[in-house]
Amino acid sequence: MNKREFLKGAILFFPAGGVLSALAREAAGKETPGKDGGARPETKKGYDPADHYYGMGIEVDRCIGCNRCAVACKAENDVPDEPFYFRTWVERYTITRDGNVTVENISVGPRKEATQDAREVVRTFFVPKLCNHCANPPCVQVCPVKATFTTQDGAVIVDRERCIGCRYCIQACPYGARYLHPKTKTADKCTFCYHRVVKGLQPACVEVCPTQARIFGDLKSKASRLVRFARMNKIHVLKPSLNTEPKVYYAQLDGEVR
Amino acid sequence: MRRIPEQVTRLAIVIAVVVGGTLLTRFYLIPRSLVSTDLHWAAAAQREMRKPVRFAGAAACQDCHDDVATKKAKSFHKNLACEGCHGPAARHTEDPSALKPPAPRDRKFCPVCHIYDASRPTGFPQINPVAHNPLKPCVSCHNPHDPVPPTTPKECSACHAQIERTKAVSSHALINCTTCHRAPERHKTAPKTALPSKPEAREFCGTCHGAGTTAKDAPKEAPKVDLSTHGGRNLCWECHYPHLPEGRT
Numbered sequence: 001m002n003k004r005e006f007l008k009g010a011i012l013f014f015p016a017g018g019v020l021s022a023l024a025r026e027a028a029g030k031e032t033p034g035k036d037g038g039a040r041p042e043t044k045k046g047y048d049p050a051d052h053y054y055g056m057g058i059e060v061d062r063c064i065g066c067n068r069c070a071v072a073c074k075a076e077n078d079v080p081d082e083p084f085y086f087r088t089w090v091e092r093y094t095i096t097r098d099g100n101v102t103v104e105n106i107s108v109g110p111r112k113e114a115t116q117d118a119r120e121v122v123r124t125f126f127v128p129k130l131c132n133h134c135a136n137p138p139c140v141q142v143c144p145v146k147a148t149f150t151t152q153d154g155a156v157i158v159d160r161e162r163c164i165g166c167r168y169c170i171q172a173c174p175y176g177a178r179y180l181h182p183k184t185k186t187a188d189k190c191t192f193c194y195h196r197v198v199k200g201l202q203p204a205c206v207e208v209c210p211t212q213a214r215i216f217g218d219l220k221s222k223a224s225r226l227v228r229f230a231r232m233n234k235i236h237v238l239k240p241s242l243n244t245e246p247k248v249y250y251a252q253l254d255g256e257v258r
Numbered sequence: 259m260r261r262i263p264e265q266v267t268r269l270a271i272v273i274a275v276v277v278g279g280t281l282l283t284r285f286y287l288i289p290r291s292l293v294s295t296d297l298h299w300a301a302a303a304q305r306e307m308r309k310p311v312r313f314a315g316a317a318a319c320q321d322c323h324d325d326v327a328t329k330k331a332k333s334f335h336k337n338l339a340c341e342g343c344h345g346p347a348a349r350h351t352e353d354p355s356a357l358k359p360p361a362p363r364d365r366k367f368c369p370v371c372h373i374y375d376a377s378r379p380t381g382f383p384q385i386n387p388v389a390h391n392p393l394k395p396c397v398s399c400h401n402p403h404d405p406v407p408p409t410t411p412k413e414c415s416a417c418h419a420q421i422e423r424t425k426a427v428s429s430h431a432l433i434n435c436t437t438c439h440r441a442p443e444r445h446k447t448a449p450k451t452a453l454p455s456k457p458e459a460r461e462f463c464g465t466c467h468g469a470g471t472t473a474k475d476a477p478k479e480a481p482k483v484d485l486s487t488h489g490g491r492n493l494c495w496e497c498h499y500p501h502l503p504e505g506r507t
Contacts (some may be wrong), residue, residue: 021287041307049303064378066371068342075346076312092377114376118424119502124377149299159302195309204313208342210335210371211382 011200044200049152054192055247056206057229058128060254062213065090065126069205069214070107076193076204083108085179087190088205090129093256096120101256110166127257128214130205131177131190132238132246133155139169139178139189148187154219154247155194160186174242219247312346315339319347322354326403333404343367343402368396381449384419405470410446416440417449421501428502438462438500460485463494 003011007062038219056106072131073079073088089107096102097120106112114124133156140148147162148169158169163186170178181188193203201207206216217226226249229235233251239258240246250257291297316436319340320327330336341347344359374384391399399408407416414435415422425431435441444452457463465473469482483489489497499506 024287024292025289043307061379064371064382065375068370072313072342072346077309111370111373118376118427121376126377127380146295146299149302151299151303157303157306159298159305161305162298162302185480189479195308196305196311196313198307199311201311201315204346207313207315207382208339210338212337218478223264 032229037092041195041198043169043198046199049198051220052153053134054154054197055217055219055226055236055249056130056192056203057217057226057233057249057251059126059213059215059229059233060125060250060252060257062211063090063126063128064211065092065106065211066210067107067111068208068210069128072204072208073190076196077191079188080182082182085182085188087177087188088128091127091129091257092124093127093254094124095122095254095256097122103258114159123254125254127250128205128252129175129177130248131173131192132175132244133190133192135245135247136243138172138174138242138244142168142172144168153193153197155197156189157191157194158187158189160188160225174239174244175246286471304356313339313350314346314348314351316341318351330403333406335403335405363395363397365393368400368402374423376420378420380420381417383417386418386419406447409440414441425501430500430503457495460489460494463500467494 002065003018070086070089073086074081074113077087079085079087089105092102092104092106092114094102094104094114094116096116102116104112113137114121116124133150133154135150135154136147137150137156140150143163144166145164146158147160147164148158150156160181165180165185165187167180167187170180173189178187178189180186193201193205196203202216214230215225217224217229219226221227229251230249235249235251236253237246237249238253271276291301316327316339323340326340341359343362347357347359349357369387372383372385374386376402380386396402400406408495411417413422418435425433431472437456439454441454442452445454461468464485465471466476466480467483469484496501
């Protein structure tokens with residue numbers, strides 16, 4: 001390289017560095033919450049995530065299997081209409097006299113009649129399922145790019161701008177609560193309707209449940225529906241042996257439910 | 259003491275510039291928010307908060323439709339959210355003319371909750387749409403905001419369909435519910451405030467199933483047991499399910 005080439009290179013190099021740095025700053029501005037001059041999200045007045053820790057209660061004996069929750073969830077959260085993508089769904093459990101357990105996702109496709117002979121059935125019931133928003137979530141542990149995380153108020157959410165769609169979290173979730181969104185090609189899951197909760201509304205599934213089988217509340221509050229639910233019921237969680245510490249609590253949960 | 263050779267000094271300067279440049283780029287020129295996990299999580303949470311709300315919530319409906327809300331608040335449907343039947347209506351609350359929430363009048367809609375299904379909890383009102391006033395829209399007899407049946411149901415199966423159907427295939431099929439249970443009239447209009455009676459003693463089952471029973475309407479083919487020896491201290495229904503007695507399958 002002679003002196004002339006070096007100077008030409010330098011003339012190009014420094015302004016290019018300046019442009020790159022400016023671009024980086026602009027990109028960073030978008031990432032920095034509240035600093036970008038863009039509108040702050042509308043939340044309940046004086047909302048501080050540190051004051052809340054959300055959970056859900058499900059009273060199995062009240063669920064009538066009407067599937068309004070799964071329908072409402074799809075409408076609220078732009079979950080794809082194809083019948084096999086769910087953030088929340090309802091399962092029918094049928095336990096027969098020979099000890100066989102049949103599990104059927106009733107949110108898939110048109111309503112199906114129970115097919116077993118009434119004389120053979122020992123018990124049958126519906127169980128609503130959703131992301132358990134574990135306090136110790138395996139999906140967050142395995143994410144290689146830290147795109148999924150727990151918010152201060154206890155919701156496990158996915159940053160779809162950072163998710164690379166590797167599906168590792170979908171494999172890691174023991175509850176089958178995640179799916180790959182066919183449009184964005186990123187992992188998608190229940191957020192406890194985070195955008196509603198911060199405005200003081202109930203999650204959509206809780207809002208429409210006709211029998212109050214689902215209850216939403218704040219574990220940090222002294223008097224919330226969830227605290228009362230925990231006081232009045234014997235509660236259990238799904239797959240406690242995995243130490244995921246779910247925050248979706250079930251009352252009257254049958255031992256066969258997995 | 260030996261002097262440090264000039265080429266080493268020069269090399270050290272070059273290395274210092276490269277290292278300094280790298281550190282400057284990493285910690286000053288690259289903004290923190292591009293590399294800080296906390297900041298990008300906070301940004302993602304805020305993006306999540308900005309998502310549009312579709313279901314306005316029952317409180318929002320009440321502000322204008324207080325007449326319906328008052329009526330519904332006293333009915334069997336008091337715990338139903340308006341948007342459970344009428345669909346997401348946040349746009350309607352912002353601009354009532356922009357979207358008129360649909361009111362389902364189709365005979366297909368009410369059975370979403372009220373069709374018979376064995377897995378539904380007992381006591382929940384369920385119908386068989388084939389037998390229940392076929393082809394008539396539900397709203398012609400039931401006001402969805404106050405769904406009192408036009409006539410008080412006479413059959414227990416209106417709410418206890420699962421028990422009714424189980425009993426229908428059992429050897430107790432021909433026994434009326436009222437043979438064993440007395441339901442106060444109030445149970446038919448306010449079910450939880452007045453519960454039906456249940457048999458209390460072994461002798462009740464013994465009327466038909468006791469050896470040497472003298473009741474004149476006791477069927478001859480009913481299996482007979484000696485109440486003094488059969489089952490010990492247990493009450494009959496602690497082992498047998500009266501709606502599906504296991505004696506015969």
